[in-house]
Amino acid sequence: MKSADIRALVTAVVCIVLAALVPFVFNGYWLSIALTAMMYIALSTSWALFSGPTHYISLASGAFFGVGGYLVATGMSDYNQSFWLMMFVAAIAATVLAGLIGLATLRLSGVYFVIFTLGLAEMIRNLVSWVQNNFLGSRGLYVLTDFTEAHIYWMLLTVASAVFIFGWLVERSRLGFALKIIGNDETVARHVGINTAWTKVVLFMSTGFFAALVGAIIAPRYSYIEPNLVFSPELSFLVVIMALLGGTHRLWGPLLGVIPFTLIWEAISIWIPNFTTLFLGIAFLTIVYFVPNGFVGLLEKTRGSRGVKAGS
Amino acid sequence: MDILISGLLLGGTYVLIALGLNLQYGVARIMNLANGEMLVLGALASFWMFVSSAVSPLLTLILVIPLAFIGNWLIYRLLLIPLVRRARHQGQLEVDSILATFGMSFVLVGIMVALHGEYFTYSFLARPITILQSTVALNRLVAFGFAVLIGALLVLWLNYSRAGMAVRAVAVDPASARLVGINVEKISALAFAVGGSVAAVAGVLISTFITLDASVGVIFTMKALIIIIMGGVGDVRGAIVAALILGLVETLVATLIDPGLTLASAYLIFLLVLLFKPQGLFGRAQT
Amino acid sequence: MNTATNNPGLTRSGKPAARIASGRTLLEVQSVSKAFGGLLAVDDLSFSVREGEVLGIVGPNGSGKTTVMNLVSGVFSVSSGEIYLDGQDLTAVPAHKIARAGVARTFQLVKVLPGLSTIDNVIAGAVFARRRRWGSEAKSHARNLLDRVGLGGRQTQPVSSLTYIDQKRVELARALAGDPQILLLDEWLAGLNPSELQTGMELVQSLSDEGRTIILVEHVMDAIRSLCDRCIVVNSGRLIAEGTPSAVLSDPAVIAAYLGEEHD
Numbered sequence: 001m002k003s004a005d006i007r008a009l010v011t012a013v014v015c016i017v018l019a020a021l022v023p024f025v026f027n028g029y030w031l032s033i034a035l036t037a038m039m040y041i042a043l044s045t046s047w048a049l050f051s052g053p054t055h056y057i058s059l060a061s062g063a064f065f066g067v068g069g070y071l072v073a074t075g076m077s078d079y080n081q082s083f084w085l086m087m088f089v090a091a092i093a094a095t096v097l098a099g100l101i102g103l104a105t106l107r108l109s110g111v112y113f114v115i116f117t118l119g120l121a122e123m124i125r126n127l128v129s130w131v132q133n134n135f136l137g138s139r140g141l142y143v144l145t146d147f148t149e150a151h152i153y154w155m156l157l158t159v160a161s162a163v164f165i166f167g168w169l170v171e172r173s174r175l176g177f178a179l180k181i182i183g184n185d186e187t188v189a190r191h192v193g194i195n196t197a198w199t200k201v202v203l204f205m206s207t208g209f210f211a212a213l214v215g216a217i218i219a220p221r222y223s224y225i226e227p228n229l230v231f232s233p234e235l236s237f238l239v240v241i242m243a244l245l246g247g248t249h250r251l252w253g254p255l256l257g258v259i260p261f262t263l264i265w266e267a268i269s270i271w272i273p274n275f276t277t278l279f280l281g282i283a284f285l286t287i288v289y290f291v292p293n294g295f296v297g298l299l300e301k302t303r304g305s306r307g308v309k310a311g312s
Numbered sequence: 313m314d315i316l317i318s319g320l321l322l323g324g325t326y327v328l329i330a331l332g333l334n335l336q337y338g339v340a341r342i343m344n345l346a347n348g349e350m351l352v353l354g355a356l357a358s359f360w361m362f363v364s365s366a367v368s369p370l371l372t373l374i375l376v377i378p379l380a381f382i383g384n385w386l387i388y389r390l391l392l393i394p395l396v397r398r399a400r401h402q403g404q405l406e407v408d409s410i411l412a413t414f415g416m417s418f419v420l421v422g423i424m425v426a427l428h429g430e431y432f433t434y435s436f437l438a439r440p441i442t443i444l445q446s447t448v449a450l451n452r453l454v455a456f457g458f459a460v461l462i463g464a465l466l467v468l469w470l471n472y473s474r475a476g477m478a479v480r481a482v483a484v485d486p487a488s489a490r491l492v493g494i495n496v497e498k499i500s501a502l503a504f505a506v507g508g509s510v511a512a513v514a515g516v517l518i519s520t521f522i523t524l525d526a527s528v529g530v531i532f533t534m535k536a537l538i539i540i541i542m543g544g545v546g547d548v549r550g551a552i553v554a555a556l557i558l559g560l561v562e563t564l565v566a567t568l569i570d571p572g573l574t575l576a577s578a579y580l581i582f583l584l585v586l587l588f589k590p591q592g593l594f595g596r597a598q599t
Numbered sequence: 600m601n602t603a604t605n606n607p608g609l610t611r612s613g614k615p616a617a618r619i620a621s622g623r624t625l626l627e628v629q630s631v632s633k634a635f636g637g638l639l640a641v642d643d644l645s646f647s648v649r650e651g652e653v654l655g656i657v658g659p660n661g662s663g664k665t666t667v668m669n670l671v672s673g674v675f676s677v678s679s680g681e682i683y684l685d686g687q688d689l690t691a692v693p694a695h696k697i698a699r700a701g702v703a704r705t706f707q708l709v710k711v712l713p714g715l716s717t718i719d720n721v722i723a724g725a726v727f728a729r730r731r732r733w734g735s736e737a738k739s740h741a742r743n744l745l746d747r748v749g750l751g752g753r754q755t756q757p758v759s760s761l762t763y764i765d766q767k768r769v770e771l772a773r774a775l776a777g778d779p780q781i782l783l784l785d786e787w788l789a790g791l792n793p794s795e796l797q798t799g800m801e802l803v804q805s806l807s808d809e810g811r812t813i814i815l816v817e818h819v820m821d822a823i824r825s826l827c828d829r830c831i832v833v834n835s836g837r838l839i840a841e842g843t844p845s846a847v848l849s850d851p852a853v854i855a856a857y858l859g860e861e862h863d
Contacts (some may be wrong), residue, residue: 016461055403061598067858104583109406110410111406112541115538115541126573177726178726178727180714181712183714187710190695192698193727193729194695234741276426281420283415284411284412287411288395288415295399
């Protein structure tokens with residue numbers, strides 16, 4: 001192991017330990033904000049692992065998140081299954097769903113993929129509502145557990161750490177190298193022997209897996225679940241904005257976007273709730289026109305001018 | 313029969329939306345995800361004129377067309393040209409324009425919500441009329457008629473005018489168009505502006521028979537995109553057929569199964585197209 | 600360019616003629632056609648390449664040479680006909696599997712991976728292709744290949760800062776990195792100035808001397824004359840001549856096809 005690796009490892013462990021201590025220091029309002037931030041850290045980092053190198057903008061996070069929450073709720077409410085079993089089932093279901101979507105769309109250009117994922121959460125919500133109303137009877141779905149906010153927070157921290165470990169492993173693997181080549185030139189990638197479609201599908205499946213896991217873990221927070229609540233298109237956009245704002249070409253990039261954005265978003269939702277949509281729009285435009293490489297890009301630029309040239 | 317007619321009438325307006333977006337994507341090469349918001353803006357203008365001054369939506373068109381043209385032209389000039397210029401390759405432009413137009417879309421929705429947060433409801437020509445033993449609302453028929461008229465004008469303009477020819481040249485190959493002395497940036501801006509006006513016109517027409525609200529634009533963007541992909545990018549004939557198919561299938565599903573499943577049916581079509589005909593209905597394989 | 604013409608006698612003699620004759624057939628292209636819409640870009644074309652041979656494909660612009668390369672490497676699938684590599688059917692196989700079977704190529708318009716360092720560009724060719732390497736093995740392999748193409752000491756440089764010919768060298772090293780059975784060079788010598796051309800030709804010659812099997816699509820006739828064992832001439836997608844470079848290039852049909860085309 002190189003010294004840089006050891007330093008990264010130590011930093012990561014320190015960060016995780018510090019993050020794990022949060023519930024002992026804060027409670028109530030600030031803990032719930034930390035919980036939201038932790039949720040977006042897991043979602044955005046996982047999103048960036050796929051979308052960063054490939055440049056395919058996925059808006060499917062909301063759909064997978066919804067699958068997670070909804071399956072947990074249905075399983076516990078209608079079929080008396082345990083939370084843990086349903087969490088596992090939900091993650092597998094979303095992974096399979098992501099695989100199918102990936103196989104259908106990732107062979108084609110990025111535009112097709114964006115469009116397909118754009119309405120996905122809404123479409124699944126419609127389907128689920130329809131099935132529920134017509135075949136299952138319109139019962140409410142309750143997720144009753146004895147988890148406290150702190151428990152949920154720690155579970156999310158575990159998922160977020162898993163995402164980071166996964167990302168770290170991918171970055172050092174052939175899979176990660178293949179993704180980097182695909183992002184540079186897909187034609188070359190094919191001609192050096194990379195199964196480009198499969199590589200993209202596998203990474204996309206990982207985003208489905210993690211997003212569903214997060215959705216499943218968040219479900220007990222709401223106790224009462226309905227499709228309109230968990231299949232939220234807005235969530236997909238927030239994940240994209242936070243990841244891009246932080247920067248997608250570093251594993252820890254999205255983290256830098258999530259923390260400030262969660263705070264700002266929280267403030268806006270409370271003080272000027274009618275302007276959230278406008279603000280989302282401004283955030284997108286700001287990213288495209290002023291911070292195209294995210295905060296990480298800005299950071300590296302200032303550091304680069306001091307003569308440190310980071311290879312990407 | 314009822315389904316067939318209302319499906320075709322709905323499809324007729326979809327044609328217009330898709331033609332607009334097709335110009336923007338096929339010529340200016342901007343996947344404009346704020347296209348639906350142009351439509352909603354048109355609808356909002358129409359609603360406003362009708363409710364505040366009882367102006368007929370058909371007269372509002374005269375106002376909406378030039379305004380939307382100028383607005384979209386400015387958007388292209390001020391916001392999109394910088395992206396086109398800085399893009400090192402088509403892929404980067406694609407990502408940038410998707411993100412930027414998402415931003416515009418949210419900003420427009422935000423502004424419209426602030427202007428008028430409720431549904432745009434008004435009643436214009438809401439009389440039943442019978443054709444081929446089916447009863448349809450007159451406003452749907454009028455909207456369809458106008459959609460056909462404007463679509464036809466657009467096709468004529470593209471095929472028989474000098475500017476239309478330049479637009480088609482840029483659609484086929486911007487690099488070669490430049491070589492024969494076409495100002496590609498200017499023509500792209502023109503196509504983008506025309507595409508935006510067409511969307512606004514569609515919005516005015518649709519608002520006469522569908523109740524819209526400020527945030528519904530994205531649904532129309534989706535449908536327009538599905539139509540374009542189904543019809544084949546840049547293919548006018550394909551877009552028309554695809555729009556009619558989508559209108560029919562949606563009406564069919566909404567009437568026979570559940571109105572809540574129209575989006576799901578659009579998705580089903582989309583999925584089938586992606587799996588079996590990703591080049592579009594009339595597209596040739598591998599060109 | 601006159602420097603190049605000194606080469607043939609010298610290098611041809613360095614190559615044992617007997618080995619070429621006894622080489623088994625490595626690539627077999629059997630009556631392949633490719634239509635784009637109504638246009639027949641390749642029309643019932645057959646040829647084969649023996650192991651260790653350098654085959655030149657020549658023909659006027661737009662005659663279908665690059666399409667042949669694209670068919671062999673799997674960019675497009677054939678409309679009809681068959682392609683075999685060492686007995687293995689590659690006809691309907693996707694590009695990445697063709698690469699893994701041992702077909703490596705360079706591109707007419709040089710394609711490097713701009714976001715990667717020079718050595719990573721070469722490693723890209725070593726990790727997924729026919730012979731797979733990873734980690735330090737891939738790195739030292741790539742380093743050797745960079746030395747081989749004359750880019751030793753430039754490993755950490757961003758590839759986008761290299762000159763055109765050096766990017767072509769990187770592309771060549773990347774193609775070699777997977778130990779391909781057959782190497783497709785699509786106008787790899789085009790756009791080079793006379794001294795670069797000389798270096799480039801020597802490089803290709805040295806690859807051939809190692810016993811590598813190469814298909815060369817080229818407009819530079821000096822390169823064809825000095826490097827190729829055998830040549831096929833394609834016009835309008837059809838094979839119009841086949842044989843040694845000197846015989847083929849003096850064939851009246853070939854001269855007729857090139858008339859008005861030959862500027863070099």
